[in-house]
Amino acid sequence: MSSARSTPDAAGPPAPAVRLDGVSKSYGEVRALDDVSLTVRQGEFFGVLGPNGAGKSTLVEIMVGMRRPDAGTVSVLGGSPWPRDTALLRRIGVQTQSSAFFTRLTAGEHLATVAALYGLDRAAAGRALEQVDLADRARTRVDDLSGGQRQRLALATALIHRPDLIFLDEPTAALDPQARRSLWEVLRSLRGEGRTIVCTTHHLDEAEALCDRVAIVARGALLALDSPGSLVRSLAAPARLLVPADRLSVAQAEGLDGVDRVTVEGGEVVIETRAANRVLVAVGELVGIETVQTRTATLEDAYLRLTGSEQHG
Ligand SMILES: Nc1ncnc2c1ncn2[C@@H]1O[C@H](COP(=O)(O)OP(=O)(O)O)[C@@H](O)[C@H]1O
Numbered sequence: 001m002s003s004a005r006s007t008p009d010a011a012g013p014p015a016p017a018v019r020l021d022g023v024s025k026s027y028g029e030v031r032a033l034d035d036v037s038l039t040v041r042q043g044e045f046f047g048v049l050g051p052n053g054a055g056k057s058t059l060v061e062i063m064v065g066m067r068r069p070d071a072g073t074v075s076v077l078g079g080s081p082w083p084r085d086t087a088l089l090r091r092i093g094v095q096t097q098s099s100a101f102f103t104r105l106t107a108g109e110h111l112a113t114v115a116a117l118y119g120l121d122r123a124a125a126g127r128a129l130e131q132v133d134l135a136d137r138a139r140t141r142v143d144d145l146s147g148g149q150r151q152r153l154a155l156a157t158a159l160i161h162r163p164d165l166i167f168l169d170e171p172t173a174a175l176d177p178q179a180r181r182s183l184w185e186v187l188r189s190l191r192g193e194g195r196t197i198v199c200t201t202h203h204l205d206e207a208e209a210l211c212d213r214v215a216i217v218a219r220g221a222l223l224a225l226d227s228p229g230s231l232v233r234s235l236a237a238p239a240r241l242l243v244p245a246d247r248l249s250v251a252q253a254e255g256l257d258g259v260d261r262v263t264v265e266g267g268e269v270v271i272e273t274r275a276a277n278r279v280l281v282a283v284g285e286l287v288g289i290e291t292v293q294t295r296t297a298t299l300e301d302a303y304l305r306l307t308g309s310e311q312h313g
């Protein structure tokens with residue numbers, strides 16, 4: 001691990017990994033980012049969640065110095081990513097949505113070439129392949145890798161120089177569920193090594209499973225920034241209890257204290273409540289606790305409420 005982490009000042013907390021203040025960016029008429037301020041803490045898995053066109057890629061591109069904001073300031077590991085600073089670039093790893101490969105090479109040769117560009121020895125290539133669980137594909141041509149394997153190779157490319165701070169732009173896009181899960185494991189292990197990760201996604205389950213904190217963006221604006229759990233709780237969305245309709249009547253359910261709403265869906269009586277524990281006990285007494293299924297609010301509820309359902313697509 002690099003010793004060049006941003007030094008905390010004597011008393012205060014460690015300097016943030018990334019700090020954005022009032023960042024805006026337009027492409028002609030399109031306002032891709034609108035006055036975004038946020039801080040990414042060192043060592044956290046930071047998610048940027050939003051629908052297509054929300055401004056996620058623009059945000060990452062500004063953080064890594066690929067784009068210059070129209071307004072606002074950006075600080076990355078204590079430095080400025082614009083104009084490009086090669087010392088800073090050596091400390092960050094970047095996987096964009098259009099990662100370029102040396103497609104005629106094998107995976108191992110591709111990484112050896114990247115290693116050479118960084119002035120690293122060949123062992124770095126082998127180590128990066130191991131890290132993303134791709135060592136058995138070292139001799140496979142990049143062209144012949146599956147989608148999931150390519151994504152992992154892109155990740156290895158972003159990791160090869162052991163950066164403290166890693167930016168990933170939709171690393172699991174277009175992967176099948178199994179490949180996504182296996183990439184999650186790789187990402188979790190990176191997080192476990194104490195690296196800071198900034199990762200965009202439009203998958204809610206991914207944000208919920210991986211992120212310490214999530215920034216929700218839509219139409220270029222930062223709508224919320226908190227842990228997935230806090231985002232869900234701040235909604236105060238009701239929990240749902242499901243009981244087979246032949247075991248409990250709507251009237252019985254409506255008669256219970258703490259019940260907000262009762263509907264019937266797919267042969268189940270669905271009880272919405274903000275007093276889930278109390279209602280669960282009461283329903284359990286009526287029908288037996290093992291008959292009751294519970295559905296708590298998810299990040300999806302929070303997200304849909306914040307972004308508005310018209311944002312889908
Ligand atoms: N190079 C560009 N030129 C013009 N418009 C762009 C460009 N890149 C992105 N945009 C527009 O900016 C908005 C945000 O895009 P982007 O940052 O790619 O969002 P996301 O990554 O969340 O899908 C979209 O409306 C997109 O069409």
Ligand SMILES: [Mg+2]
Pocket residue numbers: 056057058097169170
């Ligand atoms: Mg994007």
